[in-house]
Amino acid sequence: MAGFRLGVITDEISQNVEDAIRIAKQYGLDGLELRSVDGKQLHRLSEQRLEDIAAMIHDAGLSVCGLSTPVFKCNLKNKEEVAAHHRLLRRYAQLARRLDTRIIRGFSFWADRDFSAAYPDIVRELQRTVSVLEEYGVQFALEADPSVFATNGSKVAALVQEVSSPWIRALYDPGNNMWDPDGELPYPDAYDALRGDICHIHVKDAVREQGKTEAVAIGMGQVGYERLLARLAEDGYDGWLVVETHYRLTSTLSEEQLKRPAGYGFSAGGEEATVECLESFLNLLGQHGQKIS
Template identity: 85%
Template sequence: MTGFKLGVITDEISQNIEDAIRIAKQYGLEGLELRSVDGKQLHRLSDQRVEEIAAMIHDAGLQVCGLSTPVFKCNLKNQEETAAHHRMLRRYAELARRLEAPFIRGFSFWADGEWDAAYPGIVRELQRTVPVLEEFGVRFILEADPSVFATNGAKVASLVRAVSSPRVRALYDPGNNLWDPDGELPYPDGYEALRGLICHIHAKDAVREQGRTDAIAIGKGQVGYDRVLARLAEDGYDGWLVVETHYRLASTLSEEQLKRPAGYAFSAGGEEATMECLESLLDLLGQHGQKIC
């Protein structure tokens, strides 16, 4: 039996941090992952507001399990954009230290060209993050996303290995595979590609049919969480498993909202959908005899 640490990304519930804390406590979660609060991405909040949020989370007996950032969702060929994102990375590293968050989640630049041609430049920019990560004692976890160059586990793994630093690791999000233009399977393919590099997991689900992908409650889609959870237990994973709902009951998130999740419009209707996902995930974990530690 393994013990996952369970968390949720706060703006999948609400832009009000109090709402996210309430839901986390209601479902017995241990952690909150921060992306946008008060309608703003975290790096745009004042230091005073960040301190207030940190105090509320601490007083609730919860941890900040990571920072979901938009770092390197930018144009690799645009030097000004790339430089701005390196400055953004430093700001997030400062916030991670202040919030005692172990991870900064980031990406591999907008996919506006060929993977093979872009690959050396992506590796170079990721390697440039290492001194900042070492300075602040935080890790950068690279996530696959259909809008960036690394759209799946195999590509993320190749980049992480090429960077060759313990400060740069992988985030496994099997749900994202259902948007992968290369068609990598969430499991076993996505997991096996990243095995040994994973230090954080996001959970979402979706259905892909006739070239269209629609988000759905965890456990009701095509990820196959029964198999994923069983394998994680077998391999002794004891890190964070964080719900990233990306699903709404009475509406559908737009492609732009999925590409750049943040703000009040993104969070609208998220509480009910996230509660459904949490109930389903807890049920699945219970079926596998897995405790939440």
């Protein structure tokens, strides 16, 4: 039986780390993934604040399971932007070492043309990251997103396999597939494409009807988590399952908030929605005999 480690992205609950710690402890989670705190992206926090956050998480008996970074959500054709994001990658690699995590989530540049046309340039820029990743001992977890070139599992898999480095792996987010313009199925299609390259998993759910996608509580949408969880257990996955709520009970996150999630406006109403997601997800795990390590 696989022993999944369960986490949550902190700003899906609140911009206050203390709130995320409280919820994580209440629901028996193992870790927290950091994206924005105090209304700021992680790399904009002071050194003292970072030390305080690390101490709070450690003292609560939790791990930092990853850093959700905005790395390579930028214009591939703009050399200055790309150079700035390579510097940002190094900064997050430093933060990962400080916060004792080995996972940095990142992307494949804003989509402004056909994926196949941009493919060689994306591969080149990803290959450029390997020396920094190796220096700091962290993995770059490449995530599919509807706003970037790699919108689904098949495209992420193609990039990861072409780069062919143990430092660049895949982040599997089946919920993101519900927004994929190509319509790739979250499971089994995206999973089968990524299966040998997955180092990290984000968990969200959604419903897609008549060309429109709406986020819902985990297990209430069309991802198919019952079959997916059984398959993960069968395949022996023992990594993180990190809840990334991405919906709110009394409001709707804007396209811009989904594209660039961060800050107080994004987190507003997040605790209630995340609690609903955690309760439904933990119930789903329990129904299928899964355990949290």
